[in-house]
Amino acid sequence: METHSTPREGTTRPGRIRQQLRWWRFALAGLVSAALLFGVAELVAAFFSTTSSPLVALGQTFIDITPAWLKDFAIGLFGTNDKLALFVSMGIVAALVAAGTGLLARTRPAAASGVIVLLGVGMSASVLSRPASGVLDIVPTVVGTIAGILALRYLAHLAATATATATVTGDATVTGDPDSPAADGRVTGGPVATGRTVAPSSRRGFLLGSLVGAVGAAALLAGGRALSAIRNTAETTREALKLPSPVKQAKPLPQGVASDVKGMPAFVTPNSQFYRIDTALAVPRVDPASWSLRVHGMVDEEFTIGFDELLGMDLEETWLTLTCVSNPVGGDLVGNAKWLGYPLRKVLERARPQAGADMVLSTSIDGFSASTPLEVLTDERNALLAVGMNGEPLPLEHGYPVRMVVPGLYGYVSATKWVVDLEVTRFADKTGYWTTRGWSDHGPIKLSSRVDVPRPFATVAPGTVMLGGTAWAQTTGIKAVEVKIDDGDWQAADLAAEATVDTWRQWSYAWKNAQPGTHSATVRAIDAEGTVQTAERANPAPNGSSGLQRLQFTVG
Numbered sequence: 001m002e003t004h005s006t007p008r009e010g011t012t013r014p015g016r017i018r019q020q021l022r023w024w025r026f027a028l029a030g031l032v033s034a035a036l037l038f039g040v041a042e043l044v045a046a047f048f049s050t051t052s053s054p055l056v057a058l059g060q061t062f063i064d065i066t067p068a069w070l071k072d073f074a075i076g077l078f079g080t081n082d083k084l085a086l087f088v089s090m091g092i093v094a095a096l097v098a099a100g101t102g103l104l105a106r107t108r109p110a111a112a113s114g115v116i117v118l119l120g121v122g123m124s125a126s127v128l129s130r131p132a133s134g135v136l137d138i139v140p141t142v143v144g145t146i147a148g149i150l151a152l153r154y155l156a157h158l159a160a161t162a163t164a165t166a167t168v169t170g171d172a173t174v175t176g177d178p179d180s181p182a183a184d185g186r187v188t189g190g191p192v193a194t195g196r197t198v199a200p201s202s203r204r205g206f207l208l209g210s211l212v213g214a215v216g217a218a219a220l221l222a223g224g225r226a227l228s229a230i231r232n233t234a235e236t237t238r239e240a241l242k243l244p245s246p247v248k249q250a251k252p253l254p255q256g257v258a259s260d261v262k263g264m265p266a267f268v269t270p271n272s273q274f275y276r277i278d279t280a281l282a283v284p285r286v287d288p289a290s291w292s293l294r295v296h297g298m299v300d301e302e303f304t305i306g307f308d309e310l311l312g313m314d315l316e317e318t319w320l321t322l323t324c325v326s327n328p329v330g331g332d333l334v335g336n337a338k339w340l341g342y343p344l345r346k347v348l349e350r351a352r353p354q355a356g357a358d359m360v361l362s363t364s365i366d367g368f369s370a371s372t373p374l375e376v377l378t379d380e381r382n383a384l385l386a387v388g389m390n391g392e393p394l395p396l397e398h399g400y401p402v403r404m405v406v407p408g409l410y411g412y413v414s415a416t417k418w419v420v421d422l423e424v425t426r427f428a429d430k431t432g433y434w435t436t437r438g439w440s441d442h443g444p445i446k447l448s449s450r451v452d453v454p455r456p457f458a459t460v461a462p463g464t465v466m467l468g469g470t471a472w473a474q475t476t477g478i479k480a481v482e483v484k485i486d487d488g489d490w491q492a493a494d495l496a497a498e499a500t501v502d503t504w505r506q507w508s509y510a511w512k513n514a515q516p517g518t519h520s521a522t523v524r525a526i527d528a529e530g531t532v533q534t535a536e537r538a539n540p541a542p543n544g545s546s547g548l549q550r551l552q553f554t555v556g
């Protein structure tokens, strides 16, 4: 046995190594086949509804079955990147399953096909479980599954051929792989010479097959996505939409509504920077021409409103700060915008709720639902069926064409995006999406305040340190904000002007004579009724965080 021979020429050791490595080919065959399965399905899905993509449906099912604690953990860890984290973890699981199926194809090709059929059935079930899907929507998954099976059969065959010949080239004493389906007979006792002539081409055959498969899958995926975008009318109608002027305009913002501390967030959050929280993996693309809102349940009059009809109603504008129940103390899941819409109070006046009803369950086109107290939607506060946000149609990800916004309640029990259904009912009879997952059925926003400037652990110059922040008590208003430096006394902060009681209020505080060292600033708000923000800590679940933000920074 030559000791200096290269692996290509063959020695016992490289031969064994190759024997150990060849399973890679089957794992790779599994991965490429899975990519082809999803690529083909994605392309076909472009011709069906947006809920027909098995990738999206799977992810969505994944989201829905993820236990609440894990989801909270993910949001806590990744913030608004939680969807990216989901995609990555889903991708890892999918890759493992695909590689495993490829390995299975090495010894039991029929069983591997069976596994793909089972996965196809599972994916079809996942597609069918989406609220807006119909039976036809499983066609992309079925076609993709068939493509996946064929791809794996073919690639596994190439892998087996390559493996068999590689084994021979590597070590002539190895008599084939008894497990390998294509290895039977062809390898046993095969002379090195034969191996040398066959191996490079069959190995190349496998690599080429895998490469073509992988590139093809990527092209199919990209093509499918692009085609769905072209076929989609939501973006184009939104671009073309001219919103009517309101019959009642929002109060003009008073002078000095924004604190002049450098680095403060804008008083009106630009749409592009507005936080986004929802369970939708693919943003629902709703064509306003086919949008309608059904109002029903415990009402004297059931009716349906179309989009043009809604635009023709007396629309009103209002300033309103939205807040997410998942916002931690000091967090940024809060945004302030000018909303244009029709008062929900008037929608419900027309429906005439019956005695005993105490809740409106609003449902979105993708199956999310929120339970809002009927009282909140019928009292004098300005709850809207909104079509506009900061002077433009709702962005797709913020609920185009129609969503709800309700002053004083966290989004999960009020701010349904892509809303299509309002059912007047009772808390005793129905529950919203998050309530069935352990969150409270009622979600009034808690009195809160936060420090925006300086940033945590920032270093600032000694002398006068300018602190700035935001406080909110929607429907009540903020009367005062107090700041405590280190363990000192509570000091009154300067309040910026108030826009409305439904918007956040900015504050500033000039800390004079700041000496070098590590310091902290704690903030608390007092609402217009005199209630002082509680220092008692609570996690976001089940009904919103509480506690005071204590920010650390360095003067130096």
Ligand SMILES: Nc1nc2c(c(=O)[nH]1)N[C@H]1C(S)=C(S)[C@@H](COP(=O)(O)O)O[C@H]1N2
Pocket (backbone or CB within 6 Å): 274, 275, 276, 277, 278, 279, 280, 322, 323, 324, 325, 335, 364, 365, 366, 368, 397, 398, 399, 410, 411, 412, 415, 416, 417, 418
């Ligand atoms: N259809 C739908 N609407 C939804 C949600 C959702 O998951 N799906 N999430 C709610 C939650 S939890 C919040 S905080 C607000 C966030 O609205 P935004 O994304 O426009 O900021 O939307 C609410 N409306």
Ligand SMILES: [Mo]
Pocket (backbone or CB within 6 Å): 277, 323, 324, 325, 326, 410, 411, 412
């Ligand atoms: Mo939320």
